[in-house]
Amino acid sequence: QVQLQESGPGLVKPSETLSLTCTVSGGSVSGGSYYWTWIRQPPGKGLEWIGFIYYSGSTNYNPSLKSRVTTSIDTSKNQFSLKLTSVTSADTAVYYCARASAAVRTRYFDLWGRGTLVTVSS
């Protein structure tokens, strides 16, 4: 079955760039059926949608993070990635990659990675 797995540094210094990759196994990021998504959850708090990327490279970001977020997709490696610049302690969170159907009527997050905790600290 399709699985998602986040990877990347668990500790990032303030003002630096957070970089994470999500590897998709058992399925393909190509084909146009899904939006590949990033969601985060600060410790003990709720969920925040960061944004998504389509296989074509088109993106949609949360305006609250848009100036600092970049996502990319590598169909040859079956991966998509997140970069968040100028991080502060407020960016400390569990970061999830997830999948959402490209069809509007079923645009929910049906598959999630396990999540990876990223701590911003010097």
Next chain:
Amino acid sequence: DIQMTQSPSSLSASVGDRVTITCRASQSIGDYVNWYQQKPGKAPKVLIYGASSLQSGVPSRLSGSGSGTDFTLTISSLQPEDFATYYCQQSYSTPYTFGQGTKLEIK
């Protein structure tokens, strides 16, 4: 942004109880609401999509209803595995937003 407000924030109940969690959107969003369950240390899992459609594999004791601005998630007879945190989420427009969560605890 569309604000999603859940109530209650926490709820204590017993096995076998019927419980209802509500979610109110700050504007009309049709039936573009999804519900998730999250257990400690785990990723959320979708339960209901499109306000009332049960995701494959989810027990039928869970149900969702509503449209416009007011939505509910109901568990007809609580089982031990249902004690978790529940989130609503709107997929009407970006930025997609979640409710603040409802923590369902054992009484």
